[in-house]
Amino acid sequence: MLIFEILVAISAHKSVYHNGLVKEIGRIFRGRVRTSCKPIPAGYDGRMGPNEDSVAPGLRYVRPSLPEATHHSGDGVLIPYGRRWGEDGPSPDSYSVETHLDRFAGLHVVARALINHLSVAYNVDVEDSPDTSVDLLRQPDGVAESVRVTPRRPGAAPLTFVFTRYPAVIVHAGSIHDFVFPACGCDACDETAESAADRLEMLVLAVAAGGYSERYPVGWRRWVEYALKAADGSGSESGQGDPGPIPADRLRDARIRLRAVPAAWLPWPPCKDR
Numbered sequence: 001m002l003i004f005e006i007l008v009a010i011s012a013h014k015s016v017y018h019n020g021l022v023k024e025i026g027r028i029f030r031g032r033v034r035t036s037c038k039p040i041p042a043g044y045d046g047r048m049g050p051n052e053d054s055v056a057p058g059l060r061y062v063r064p065s066l067p068e069a070t071h072h073s074g075d076g077v078l079i080p081y082g083r084r085w086g087e088d089g090p091s092p093d094s095y096s097v098e099t100h101l102d103r104f105a106g107l108h109v110v111a112r113a114l115i116n117h118l119s120v121a122y123n124v125d126v127e128d129s130p131d132t133s134v135d136l137l138r139q140p141d142g143v144a145e146s147v148r149v150t151p152r153r154p155g156a157a158p159l160t161f162v163f164t165r166y167p168a169v170i171v172h173a174g175s176i177h178d179f180v181f182p183a184c185g186c187d188a189c190d191e192t193a194e195s196a197a198d199r200l201e202m203l204v205l206a207v208a209a210g211g212y213s214e215r216y217p218v219g220w221r222r223w224v225e226y227a228l229k230a231a232d233g234s235g236s237e238s239g240q241g242d243p244g245p246i247p248a249d250r251l252r253d254a255r256i257r258l259r260a261v262p263a264a265w266l267p268w269p270p271c272k273d274r
Helices: 002-012 018-029 092-096 106-121 130-135 193-209 248-259
Strands: 033-035 124-128 143-151 159-164 168-173 177-181 212-218 223-229 236-241
Touching: 106 124, 106 143, 106 159, 106 168, 106 193, 130 143, 130 159, 168 193, 177 193, 193 212, 193 223, 212 248
Parallel strands: none
Antiparallel strands: 033 124, 124 143, 143 159, 159 168, 168 177, 212 223, 223 236
């Protein structure tokens, strides 16, 4: 089994620098990588994207129940997060205020449920270690936990879930993009755990289904670009822009890696014995 894991590491890193391969083999020898496929928990149920129906029959992801809480303003008025502002929009001073951030605590629950689903439905390696937070392009404050999920298929995009004490979840997807949930916690944006969970689930299930692509460099401005198609066909999103203060070596590695992914990242390999 150990030899097999090393061979998989070599295959997965054949287009990446030697240093990345050495680190991967080192993690295997230290026993920090849990290999798939994880046993199915009793009573497991949930929803899947369309591509999962054929690759992992009988397994379904469901969003876990989110913590229920009510929040009130300083004068005791109930705050209806998600529909707080009327036709006039947010008050000017609400853009610089963040209150009741505990309403996002449920995002940690959702992220753990997604990690569990991926480890059950797909052939992956799961590394639960604070060291994996280095995958992020920019290091956040207050990292509480970090988990990297790597599909055992060259050309499929890995995901790293970083849990912060904000509370928030930051997901590094593929080579050169970080996605933050919630996108913004200020009072003006009025985001909820439910709306952020919708986006988080869309990202993760789309990546696993092969609905995620990245490009770099794009055009003479050398922008970064991504496109995402929901696994259930319900929607899509894309974005591009200046890469910002990303270290030059990360940009170089991304350019080399994405040469091998000319269209989109491949779907994750299923656990065939399910």
